[in-house]
Amino acid sequence: MRDSTIGVLTQGYAWLPDRLRTVDGEAYRTRLLGRPAIALHGPDAVRYFYDEEHVVRKAALPDPVLDTLFGQDAVHTLDGDAHRARKALFLALLGDERRVEELGDHLRRRWQEAVTARRGERIVLFDETARVLALAVRDWAGLPLDDALTTELGRDCVAMVDGFATPGPRHLRARRARTRQEHLMADVVAGVREDPPPPGDTGPSAVEAVALHRDADDGLLPEHTAAVELLNILRPTVAIAWYTAFAAHALHRWPHHRDLLRKDAGGVHAVAFAHEVRRFYPFAPFVAGLAARDLEWRGDPVPEHTLVLLDLYGQNHDPRLWDHPYRFDPHRFTGAAHRPEALVPQGGGDPAEGHRCAGEDITVMALATLATELARLEYTVPDQDLTIPLSRVPTLPRSGFELRLA
Template sequence: MAPMTLDSTAALLLKGYAWLPDRRRRTGGAPVRTRLLGRPAIALHGPEAVRFFYDEQHVRRHDALPGPVLDTLFGRGAVHTLDGEDHRVRKALFMTELTEPAAVAELVDMVRAEWQRAFAPPHGREVVLFDEAALVLARAACAWTGLPLTEEQTRRMAQDCVAMVDGFATPGPRHLKARRARARQEEALAGLVEEARAGATRAPATPFDAVVRHRDADGALLDARTAAVELLNIVRPTVAIAWFVTFAAHAMDRWPEQRHLLREDDGSYAEPYTETYAEPFAHEVRRFYPFAPFVGGLAATDLRWRGEHVPEDTLVLLDVYGQNHDPELWHDPYRFDPERFLRPTPHRDELIPQGGGDAKSGHRCPGEDITVAVLAALSTELARLECSVPEQDLRIPLHRVPTRPRSGFRLVPHPA
């Protein structure tokens, strides 16, 4: 009889981002077999694994996400939990209404305007960049989505979206705060959906209106609560770019030449593959810094992966953080080097900070283009911001998921 595999849930909570790469090193690069939350699990790695993982004949999402993750990060009934035609029809809502180049450009312009308003002189007061960026992003995202919120409601939205992301992967007070935040925002947004359908409010040609009138594969409108879930799946990931903005500031502080390159960027660095240095910089921030440790699904049937049996309903993990630091894919992977993206962008199944596969037909994050565009824009704004950075704790603890600099990155803006 084969020895019983020990449950690794406690080790994952203790080690965070380092857990899976450490286990993989101990196996010599072979798939990692373990148990998580009592369920048999196998962890895969590499571009070939990405293609295997995102094949719906291999891995399904329905019933794959644990309840605590649904009740904090994604929401019950979210697009992330669907498969097949149900997923394709719901995903089309995001792909056709939200990620067209004109829509992305409009959001970027709104984010820039909110940033410049937030940091307009006179200034001189110390701010926590993470908090300020989250509020800037929430203001822009809510306005762009067409949510009729007051300033006070928008501030609450920023705080709640941060809480949902911050508390999804941990037990204790952070998790309880995330649950309360989601419940509060789902209730409020469901009310707005019902008002819109009753004719009390109108927001034509906005993502809010698109969600309100969206019909699923069965031809029915989304119920108000599910519509609220999907509205949050527009706003929450946009607010979550605050993590990357804070990492961008960390990179500029640690490697000052990056700030200079972004500030002086005239488009000549990156030709012919990108328009500005800011885009390669944004890609490298997403690759280098820790955000998602892995993604998961359930084996749709009995499978074989490189000769190993994967029984149906096994939890299948895709190693995201480890792949983004794999020396077989990235030269000197623990060196921050945006120039690696001045060459043609790596294949979609190599760079996977927000998952892999095809965004249009698969489960890759539909907002990835938004993340790159907004992060590039705010990295440039940040590089051009006259400010001082006081002494503070800028360590990034890898045991904490999601992590960020301990101080949130404090800075003092100065008049230009």
């Protein structure tokens, strides 16, 4: 069977949807990195993929991805009780409504400071938003870093995400960024453990919670692992810069949403707008795991250790699930609640029981917040290349979305 690794690297987001079309949406078999693989699609596939009786993560992620995006020994590599114990740490921090609101307060303050400081300037929105998100999550997490180190943290988090899915210079930058930040975060963790702060009124900060977390074996995480997991809170928050650039792109193409967001006193349209940005624009092309044992998918055999891919980008544009899927329409999310197994920009399943991202609430909150701030902001959009190349993973407008503040 032909290996598709080169196709994934050259076609990016289009690779898997194109292949699934050749089998009319049924399972597509191939090889990736020399390993037998089967690609699945649709809500039934989401439920199948996130059932630990079917698919496990241990040994599924290749070292190049762990050494850039997630980190070795990260929660993403665990299964069963070990995964649930580690995931509880993230759910307590990222799924708590009060903590989500606190991060939103920090984000609005840092955004407004940045806008005030750069009045009249031409900025690259993606770069500036990454810096603002890094400052906001630093404040929220209780990181003892000055502004210069926090700006470097933001750049390094961007590099980790930007270089995980490609060979060459981007990948090398991602590896160096991860090494640098893991060393810094390990020092932060060691400092907390040497001098634990007294408990605060609102509970431990994110830094304290990670440093003092006890895993399934009731032991503290090794310092390196704690550093990895701390970055797995910081890095995804900074990565919301990608979605913010997409939100600006949407407001530029469909400017009537600016008025809707400005008049949106209850935040309903802002949340719907955030969901539609996540559905419409490309973020993660697919996720992967390993068959836990000899399985079947709709009567077809799936041998143990087969690489199982779950289509994300294609599913978010499937006309069987979404009316007019290539129309940008936030109103599709203002009626009945959407099905979690249909909208899968960051994976699917139950975040409490499976591997669905624990930070989706933060992503939606931050994106809704920043989209509303953009709608209220006076700026012009200079001539630039706003093409979004689907061959590049992760992608964004080529210019990073430049704007000139009024």
